[in-house]
Amino acid sequence: MATPTVEPDPGHAGAGSVMSLRVRESLRRDVAVVGGGVIGLSCAWRAASAGFGVTVYDDAPGSGASRVAGGMLAPVSESVPVEPEVFALGAASLRRWPDFAACLTRAGGDPRLQTSGTLVVAVDSGDRAELDRIGAQLSRCSRPVEALSGRQARQVEPALGPQVCKALSVRGDLSVDNRALLGALLAACRNAGVQFRDHRCTQLPAADVVVIAAGADSGALHPLLDRAIRPVKGEIVRLRGRLGTLAPPSRTVRAIVGGRACYLVPRDGGRLVVGATQREVGFDTEVTAGGIRELLADAERVVPATAEYVLEEAAAGLRPGSPDNLPLIGELEPGVLAATGHHRHGILLAPLTADAIVALLRDEDVPPEVVPAAPARLTVRSAP
Ligand SMILES: Cc1cc2nc3c(=O)[nH]c(=O)nc-3n(C[C@H](O)[C@H](O)[C@H](O)COP(=O)(O)OP(=O)(O)OC[C@H]3O[C@@H](n4cnc5c(N)ncnc54)[C@H](O)[C@@H]3O)c2cc1C
Numbered sequence: 001m002a003t004p005t006v007e008p009d010p011g012h013a014g015a016g017s018v019m020s021l022r023v024r025e026s027l028r029r030d031v032a033v034v035g036g037g038v039i040g041l042s043c044a045w046r047a048a049s050a051g052f053g054v055t056v057y058d059d060a061p062g063s064g065a066s067r068v069a070g071g072m073l074a075p076v077s078e079s080v081p082v083e084p085e086v087f088a089l090g091a092a093s094l095r096r097w098p099d100f101a102a103c104l105t106r107a108g109g110d111p112r113l114q115t116s117g118t119l120v121v122a123v124d125s126g127d128r129a130e131l132d133r134i135g136a137q138l139s140r141c142s143r144p145v146e147a148l149s150g151r152q153a154r155q156v157e158p159a160l161g162p163q164v165c166k167a168l169s170v171r172g173d174l175s176v177d178n179r180a181l182l183g184a185l186l187a188a189c190r191n192a193g194v195q196f197r198d199h200r201c202t203q204l205p206a207a208d209v210v211v212i213a214a215g216a217d218s219g220a221l222h223p224l225l226d227r228a229i230r231p232v233k234g235e236i237v238r239l240r241g242r243l244g245t246l247a248p249p250s251r252t253v254r255a256i257v258g259g260r261a262c263y264l265v266p267r268d269g270g271r272l273v274v275g276a277t278q279r280e281v282g283f284d285t286e287v288t289a290g291g292i293r294e295l296l297a298d299a300e301r302v303v304p305a306t307a308e309y310v311l312e313e314a315a316a317g318l319r320p321g322s323p324d325n326l327p328l329i330g331e332l333e334p335g336v337l338a339a340t341g342h343h344r345h346g347i348l349l350a351p352l353t354a355d356a357i358v359a360l361l362r363d364e365d366v367p368p369e370v371v372p373a374a375p376a377r378l379t380v381r382s383a384p
Pocket of ligand 1: 069215317349
């Protein structure tokens with residue numbers, strides 16, 4: 001293990017210890033990753049595979065928003081318009097997913113990448129108009145889509161109900177099983193020599209470089225993030241089809257139901273993840289009756305058979321929101337990197353974020369799509 005030229009501050013790598021972290025590139029060997037969600041684990045695995053000595057600090061790795069997520073890999077989601085920079089990030093990461101998944105399967109386990117695309121569906125006339133806007137947005141982003149009538153959509157996915165009046169087939173979208181992904185990343189990290197510390201950090205650990213990847217809690221770890229990262233609550237339900245019920249759709253269905261977004265992501269074993277509510281209520285992870293009622297009612301309008309399914313789980317998680325919907329990926333100060341603020345797209349953006357963090361650890365340029373996500377934009381904005 002390399003020894004820094006200057007003694008690092010033993011307990012803290014914050015603003016007061018900037019000089020102590022100015023280590024020569026050749027000595028930038030020890031990397032501490034704070035947070036073991038999809039972002040922290042992806043960065044840790046890739047950094048360890050690239051030869052860095054990596055330690056992940058987390059008292060409950062794999063337990064945050066990443067465990068709750070739907071697992072859609074879709075750069076254009078239900079909300080339009082999509083900011084061009086957010087779309088460019090998503091599209092660049094989506095392109096990396098097939099390789100990332102294949103490599104992960106060899107290194108730790110299969111994240112169950114689904115390549116059957118998504119159907120975006122509308123159930124009433126207002127929703128049809130929103131669907132048209134999504135179609136136009138996808139075309140502007142050069143994403144091939146095929147417009148389907150309700151009947152044609154039911155031929156593709158017989159589980160769709162009679163209220164579905166129009167659909168778009170988006171072939172390029174992917175999905176993964178987020179829990180299989182977390183299991184695979186944990187195994188890949190261990191196989192690559194990543195050390196795990198069962199520890200909740202109240203200050204940054206000593207290391208040549210610290211990567212802050214603590215999701216919605218990242219704000220507590222650095223003053224720049226404190227102003228930038230906020231929790232955005234989301235609830236989901238996990239359902240399972242029963243003997244005698246119509247099987248769930250075979251591909252992801254994203255629906256606009258009475259103006260609300262709802263998605264249904266299939267899992268192995270006749271299971272279905274239905275999400276997601278979106279509320280700005282601080283650090284609240286309690287599941288509410290109203291949130292679950294909304295999800296179940298919307299899901300039933302899209303796939304009526306869900307009313308007969310087993311309700312296996314209801315869960316809530318906190319998306320790490322940022323002021324401009326772009327994540328924060330890059331240097332906060334010398335020796336401290338941010339990999340957070342991924343909001344609704346953390347699973348999608350994991351491969352690109354990990355590539356960018358490894359590039360920064362090597363003092364190389366980040367992929368061009370990541371440049372707008374540099375935390376420096378916050379300093380510029382907050383300047384008087
Ligand atoms: C309901 C819902 C559905 C979603 N669906 C999708 C989807 O379909 N597709 C998609 O791309 N994204 C989706 N997202 C968003 C995605 O889940 C997040 O963007 C992503 O999980 C963020 O990952 P993360 O690793 O930054 O944070 P998290 O997964 O929250 O992980 C943070 C980790 O940091 C640890 N930690 C926190 N503070 C500390 C500390 N002080 N010291 C040490 N460790 C700490 C926590 O224990 C946790 O393990 C969804 C989110 C929600 C809530």
